[in-house]
Amino acid sequence: MSAPPSGGGAPIENRRQLIEYFAAGNKPRDAWRMGTEHEKFGFHKSTLKPLAYDGPDGIRAMLDGLTRFGWEPVTEGNNTIALKRDSASITLEPGGQFELSGAPLETLHDTAAENQQHINEVNQVAGEIGAAFIGLGFAPEWTREDMHWMPKGRYKIMREYMPKKGKLGLDMMLRTCTVQTNLDFESEADMVKKFRVSLALQPLATALFAISPFKEGKDSGFKSYRSHIWTDTDPDRCGMLPFVFEDGFGFERYADYILDVPMYFVYRDGKYIDASGQKFADFMKGKLPARPGELPTINDWADHVTTAFPEVRLKRYLEMRGADSGPLPALNALPAFWVGLLYDQTALNAAWDLVKDWTIAEHDFLRAETPKTGLATVFRGRPLTEWAREAVEIAHAGLRARKRLDAHGNDETTYLAPLDRAVASGLAPADELLAKWQGEWKGSFVPLFRDHAY
Template sequence: MARDVTDSTPIASRDALVEWLAAGCKGSGAPLRVGTEHEKIAFYSDLLAPVPYGCDGGRCGVGRLLEGVQEATGWEPIMDREALIGLAQTEGGGAISIEPGGQFELSGAPLLDIHATAAELDAHLSALAGVAHSLGVEFLDLGASPKWSRAETPAMPKQRYKIMAAYMPKVGSRGLDMMFRTATIQANLDFVSEKDMVEKVRVGLALQPLVTALFANSPFLDGKPTGRLSERSTIWLDTDADRTGMLPFAFEEGFGFERYVDYALDVPMYFVKRGDIYHDVAGASFRDLLEGRLPQLPGERAVISDWANHLSTIFPEVRLKTYLEMRGADGGPRAHMTALPALFAGLFYDSVALDQALQLTKGWSAAARQRLREDVPTLALDATIDGRSLREIGRDILALAKAGLEQRARVNAQGEDETIYLAPLEKIISEGRTLAQERLEAFHGPWGGSVDGAFRDCVIPL
């Protein structure tokens, strides 16, 4: 999660909220960009233990990681009171942040192609390498921390996370697991018009279970297999129903910016930020803030930053801001960090691919989509919808994405187009075996029934 927005422009009406979203339309002929976010679970390589924020007994943690990356990159500090909690790229729009349990996240800049994403990732890992090695820190390429209990997982010094952590147990049983023990890869895509946004939201929502299957990589929790291939995805099913899920209303006639605004207005708030202070208003209505009658802050009225920050606390499978966020993937190895944006650049940025993906998915009912969402954490590619397995559907979708990337014809210095980044997904579809299944085989084989093997074999090279 990147830095919170600080725009203090007053919001005059609900229409201003709609206009804020609509301002994301890039218009015909404008360059369409891709942003990539990825979270990495840090651990001390000698202790196989989680990494706290501060220093203790001569050993330093996440705060020092941030300081070291700042020294290496020159990025600007993001502070929460006295704590360094992130970095902002001086030019370009990228950011580094820390998730509640110390997951280290790059929120990549919006870039023109996946080759640029790959270069950005190389630069990020290079900047991280020196300080991480000096601290004895490495990073797991899994979608959930495999070993430590929630009580053993450190908490980062961010005011918003303290508010969220207090609220989560009131609205679901797994919200704290989501916050402190999961990691994801996310792809952010542009839209050119409201109609284009609607089509991409519908295709994106329908395909998020396929994304979860392709990127399934979180089969362990609390030191043992959970019986699921994506425990991260299962956790989201019982986090907070008000702000998560498959958004069935997005498939109804008349869906557009206004309908999403009405949905977001009815999602309970977490906080209102004024200056350096996050005021806890968890459970309150944004409509009350619009009208200046929020009980916790009498007379205070909404500004643009309140709206932008509120939207960042809504977690559906596809999230609408001034761009679209694809949120279904587990965290994974480096190749998965470029595969996800490549998949959606191919589908969304070629009109033929997008239309064919829309045709492939438009007959699925809301009930069938929801059933698929519930089945996929356990069954992955073996889950079915309308009589077809996700492995079959994935083969068709990858072919569409590949054709779209070929049509884009963005090549690197070696003359390779963006289809090279689909290779790990093509392998998964071809073999019918997810990364989670490979890790489970290792657990029952070479790892000798211990997740400690993950700290050797599931590490992101720096």
């Protein structure tokens, strides 16, 4: 969800600084990079139950074990709650989901190598303590009561606040896993076009990567139950952001949106101070109830930006947030999809042509319907599979144009293979899992944990 805050930073003296925070992300094309983040569930191989934090076979043991590979611990109080190595980090989601936040890298080949190295390291340590990890969008059998809360102050505040805003916020925190890609922009205009294209196409990514059809041992009725959960988490900070498609959208309009998002916390002296439901705009006036008379710093703003959860999120880069986590090929396919669409100008223009006349009502329809029916969703008289096929073809063209080859002469289109199969068959991973569960698995989840763990 987020690395620990650093605190401090320059004081905020005017609203312009909030806008400039985002504008500072502008980068020339030769400096563009890609960052991939993915979460995964850890479980005991003997019981198929989730890992607790403490104990010789828990999450803390995993973090401690990974330090042999050069990862440095990050602590909160007496607890290790993250690891850092160079410009990458490993962090914990509220229910113990393990997240790799990868380094900013130049090519998809680099991303694939990073993901493979991480999985190898995790598997080595997990094997020693009788654990394993699996990539799915939602825990297939576990209840909320099965999950173990991680000892992070941020999550205590969110845990108490979430039920006030939606019915599924605690499920989001405890039982979901995602994969996301972070991409750069050249200018405000470039950011706007990429934001609009990627926001419109998030439902297609949801459908292509859907792999969370189960809830508490049953068919949930959704192809991506993870994606559905976000529709009833917190309306103040989640959703599709229709203003992104309005004339005049840019850094300033997004800053206004973040100002309106209620706060969670203020971080001071290594501690999280509950400011849930309070307004950052009041903080700027010295009138924040949690810190009366105090003015925020730019790091407070950076922390607050991380507490909004739209389908695409702007920081000093754009985050694509619409996909379920999954097996290793899917972790490589997501950045391939978005890099192909957004990092080549011809591809970006083609993707914009695909979506530019979609209405806000149609965006809302896709956001609501796609988690249920996935690639079978009918949109403008055609199954979403056909729309996804067009988008994947554009991504192929964009990656071919980049001409980034690996040591064997393969370009980056090789990482789109899972999506090629999905659009050819009309079946996402969720469809395949449901078929196995209803057929050869005979309603058991043992084969899922056995065969689909990393």
